[in-house]
Amino acid sequence: xxxxxxxxxxxxxxxxxxxxxxxxxKNKIGNLxxxxxxxxxxxxxxxxxxxxxxxxxxxxxxSTVSRQxxxxxxxxxxxxxxxxxxxxxxxxxxxxxxxxxxxxxxxxRLDRFEVLTDDWTDEEREQFGHLLKxxxxxxxxx
Amino acid sequence: xxxxxxxxxxxxxxxxxxxxxxxxxKNKIGNLxxxxxxxxxxxxxxxxxxxxxxxxxxxxxxSTVSRQxxxxxxxxxxxxxxxxxxxxxxxxxxxxxxxxxxxxxxxxRLDRFEVLTDDWTDEEREQFGHLLKxxxxxxxxx
DNA sequence: TGCAACTTATTGTATAATACAACTATATAA
DNA sequence: TTATATAGTTGTATTATACAATAAGTTGCA
Numbered sequence: 211x212x213x214x215x216x217x218x219x220x221x222x223x224x225x226x227x228x229x230x231x232x233x234x235x236k237n238k239i240g241n242l243x244x245x246x247x248x249x250x251x252x253x254x255x256x257x258x259x260x261x262x263x264x265x266x267x268x269x270x271x272x273s274t275v276s277r278q279x280x281x282x283x284x285x286x287x288x289x290x291x292x293x294x295x296x297x298x299x300x301x302x303x304x305x306x307x308x309x310x311x312x313x314x315x316x317x318x319r320l321d322r323f324e325v326l327t328d329d330w331t332d333e334e335r336e337q338f339g340h341l342l343k344x345x346x347x348x349x350x351x352x
Numbered sequence: 353x354x355x356x357x358x359x360x361x362x363x364x365x366x367x368x369x370x371x372x373x374x375x376x377x378k379n380k381i382g383n384l385x386x387x388x389x390x391x392x393x394x395x396x397x398x399x400x401x402x403x404x405x406x407x408x409x410x411x412x413x414x415s416t417v418s419r420q421x422x423x424x425x426x427x428x429x430x431x432x433x434x435x436x437x438x439x440x441x442x443x444x445x446x447x448x449x450x451x452x453x454x455x456x457x458x459x460x461r462l463d464r465f466e467v468l469t470d471d472w473t474d475e476e477r478e479q480f481g482h483l484l485k486x487x488x489x490x491x492x493x494x
Numbered sequence: 495t496g497c498a499a500c501t502t503a504t505t506g507t508a509t510a511a512t513a514c515a516a517c518t519a520t521a522t523a524a
Numbered sequence: 525t526t527a528t529a530t531a532g533t534t535g536t537a538t539t540a541t542a543c544a545a546t547a548a549g550t551t552g553c554a
Binding site for chain 1: 477485
C-alpha cells in the first residue's frame with residue numbers, strides 16, 4: 211500500500227470534520243443541531259428508546275444523552291413515556307412536531323448534499339456512501 | 353439520481369463526524385488535538401504564516417486561531433517572528449519540537465487509518481481519498 | 495424476606511472548540 | 525492629517541462533551 215494514499219485520507223478526514231462541524235454549527239435549520247438530529251434519527255428508525263439505549267447507539271455518555279433528551283423535550287420534539295416494567299426508565303417518543311421538524315431538517319440536509327455532489331456521477335455518489343459506511347463500521351469495530 | 357444514495361451519504365456523514373470527533377477528543381496523542389494538528393499542518397506545508405492567513409485557510413475566526421497559536425506557543429511548538437513590513441503582524445514559525453511532535457502525531461494517525469482500512473483494496477482507499485477531497489472542495493466552493 | 499450490589503437517569507462540574515464584540519496598535523487612503 | 529481599515533488579543537458566551545456523585549428503582553442471594 212502506498213503511504214501517500216493514507217496520508218491523503220488522513221488529511222482530508224481532518225479537514226472534512228472541521229468543515230462539516232463549522233457548517234452545522236452555523237447552519238442550524240430550524241431548531242436542530244447535528245446531535246439532536248442523530249438522536250431523533252434513532253427514534254425515527256427504532257421507535258421509542260430509553261436514554262441508556264440511545265447512549266449506546268450514539269456512543270455517547272448517558273449524561274450527554276440525558277441533556278439532549280431534556281432539550282428536545284423542552285422544544286416539544288419528544289416526550290417521556292414511563293416504562294412500566296422498569297420504573298427507573300422512560301421511553302423517548304417522537305412527537306408530531308418532532309417528526310415534522312426532523313423530516314424538514316433531513317430534507318434541507320439532503321438538498322445541501324445534492325448541491326455539493328451535483329457534478330458527481332451516480333457511481334461516485336454510490337462509492338462515497340459505501341465507503342463512508344464501511345469506514346464508520348471500522349471505527350466502531352476496531 | 354436515486355435519493356436513497358444521498359440519504360446514505362447524508363446519514364453516514366453525520367455519524368462519521370461525531371465518531372471522529374469523539375475519537376480525537378479522547379485519543380490525544382502527546383499534546384496535540386485535531387485543531388492544533390491542522391494548524392501545524394498549514395505551517396508545515398506553507399511555511400510561517402500569520403494569524404489572519406491561517407484563519408482564512410482553516411476557515412476559523414481569527415480569535416480562535418489566535419488562542420490556538422498562543423496555546424501552541426506555550427507548548428513550545430511555534431514562536432512568533434515579527435513582520436517588519438507590517439508591525440501589527442507576526443509569522444508563526446514551527447519549532448524543532450513542534451515539527452517533531454507534529455510528525456509523530458501524524459504517524460500515529462496514519463497507523464490508525466492503516467488499521468481502519470486494512471481489509472480495503474488499494475482501489476477503495478484511493479477512491480475514498482479522492483472522494484473526500486472532492487467533497488471538501490465542494491464544501492469550500494458551494 | 496431483606497439487604498447488598500447493580501442499573502437508569504439526572505445533575506453538578508469541568509473542559510474544549512468555537513464565534514462575536516470590544517479593544518489596541520498600526521497601516522492606508524482621501 | 526485625519527478618518528477608516530486591518531492584525532491580533534482578550535472578554536464573554538455557547539455548545540457538545542465526559543466524569544463523578546446522587547436518587548430512585550431493580551435484582552440476586554443468604
